[in-house]
Amino acid sequence: MIDTITILTGFGRSGELEAVPRIDLKMGDVVSIVGPTGSGKTTFINDIELFADANTPTGRRILINGERPPVEYRDDPARNPIALITQHTTFLSDLPVNEFLHTHARIRITNLAERETAIERTLSFANQLTGEPIALESRMTELSGGQTRALLIADATIICNTPIVLLDEVENAGIHRTRALELLRQYRKIFIFVTHDPRIALLSDYRIVMQRGRITQVLHTDAEERQLASVVSRLDDILSSLRDKIRLGERLTSLELEGVA
Amino acid sequence: MKLAICAGPATTGKTAVLRHIIRKLQDSGQRVAFLKIDVQYAEEDEQFAREFGIPTRKVYSGELCPDHCNVMVLGDALQWARKAESDVLLVETAGLCLRCSPYVDGGLGLIVLEATSGMNLPLKVGPMLSLADVAVVTKIDRVSQAEREVFRARIQDVAPGVRIREVNALYGIGIDPLVDHIRAQADAEESMLLRGNPPVGTCTICVGKKEIGWQSHFGVVRALDNQTFYRGE
Structure with missing residues (x-):
């Protein structure tokens, strides 16, 4: 059971230490990472996703419940607690949506009834984020940018059901952001948004401000x-x-x- | 001296992964030798010789299957690397044949796969994956969480004993465990055995008979129907 993720901070590109020694993210927190392009926001998210252990250029370390993450998180697909959606992330599969969701759900959810419910909820979640409803029989490759983003978020939140979801600039693809945050808040997870969007930033509990590769401030809304x-x-x-x-x-x-x- | 053989389809990032491994091995004071086996073109040997100042060799298999070529030259390569007083011999080979694998007992078998190659890939690469010790998965930030998870689950289905390591070959994140695997490897013996079984038989096509259709061939032949039946012998 994960309660907190701790980021023991490192240093920026000039070698200057970050402004805070540590950041503790608690279950239910919605956090934004803000800063100009090239300020290190995506690197920050990568550090978390890869459980940096002073082995990345930033020198940051990630702890889960105050300890080093267990090795099973890397070795066992079903136990990795982090879902990541980046600007580059996309679906490559050309399966129909229904078959794709079943393929994914089969490895995450063993109970058949639960699996069907999760797939229905994923689709309904995604359809509340996008203006154009996703049909179960359309092919993954036929989905629009907004539909793809909506389905990536819904799938990561419901089928992956990981306690931590990292979202890197999701605002760029035409999804209903306020609705997204309302829906995401119903799930007790840690959501970390990399964003330039004032709406997402102000709907977050706090925002981590980055500049030249280092954390310069943590601002609570x-x-x-x-x-x-x-x-x-x-x-x-x-x-x-x-x-x-x-x-x-x-x-x-x-x-x-x-x-x- | 330890031996690690790295295979995997083209463009998956074998060289990028090996570059980080060589750097980390060197940082820990290990002397590395590198052999590249490819079919008709490779320049990794020159790159690595320049970048790391290590002894490197390259072999073009040409008309020979690269895994076959690997079996032929590996004995010489071990002698060469021993003579150069290396602590580790890294062999990078083009994994072209999905029926063979280049791994040997007594050497670490690494396969490098890219997460972007589609969820079914682990089901298709055969012994190159199932006989490996470690499956290294690259390009993990490019695909949906769903596909990344299915990809890993399918590796586990095909090769339950294989350790899966996801790496970021740009940053070199996740490389340390690979270096640990190599260092924990027992020293390579003088005589070694290929780990997998080679494909069946001597082939009329291999010896230059080019007519299309099984009727023109003898030995081990197969028709479109009756897939499991080997005619002749």
Whole structure:
């Protein structure tokens, strides 16, 4: 049973120590990693995913429940506690969605009824994140960018059912982010987002700020930011609805921006 | 002197993995020799000689099967590496034939597979995987979590005794356990045996009979129907 992941921090590219000696992530935490492009966000996530043990360029070490992760996490597929979705991650399979999900679920879930439930829930989860519903009979390779991202997240959350999910810039592929965070919060896991998105950052419990390869700050979302979060979401929703209307060939009117401009 | 033989399909990252292994072996004071066996082109021997200043050799198998070539030259290679006072001989070989494997008893067998090659790959590569000691999986950040998990589960189905090691060959993460496996290996004996059984028989095609269709051949032949039946002998 995993309760915490600890990151014993290392140093940035210039060799300067990181601003905090350690970060403890607890079950249920939703955390964002923020920082300019090239600031080391993806490296941070890789360190966690590979259980860095002072053997990566950053010198960081990862502990699970305060101890070095057991070797079984690397050796036994069913026991690896981390699911990773990066910007490069994609499905390569050309199986139909239904067959693909069954193939994956078979190795994770032995009970037949539980397996079927998990597959149904995965599909319904994914379909709440994407505007265009995924059909069970479509081929994996036919899915759109948004559908793929939605299914990657849903599959990692429900079928993998790993206690830790790492998500690297998931906002870029047109999924409903507020809905995603609402749904993800129903699962008691640690979610770590690498993000440039103010909406995801403000809906997180705290954000880890990176610069030139090192952690410079850990900012807990404060009361004022929490209030801002709903305004930011509203603005973001207005922009999304403008985007949708433009996609559908509709004209925009000044009414769309009422209450903002 | 220890022996490790590394096989795997083209472009999976064998050379990238071996580069990290050589660096780490050197860092721990081990003298490494490197032999590359390929069919018609390879330059890893020159790269490694330049980068690490180690003795390297290369053999082109040409018209010979690379695993066959491996059996032929390995004895000489061991003598050569011993003469160079190496602590470890690393052999990299192109795994082209899915019916053979290049591993020998008394040497560590490594197969390098890429997670991006599709979930069914572990089911297809045969003894190259099932007779290995360690399966090294590269390019793990490129595929969905689902496919990565299925890939690993299928390796375990095909080869329950094989240790699976996922590595990031760009950063060199996950290489340490591979180095530990090599160092824990017993010294290679003077005479060694190929680990797997070679494919059946002498082949009329191998000796240059090129007509299509089993009717034109003799010895071990097989028709499209009745797949398990070997005609002739």
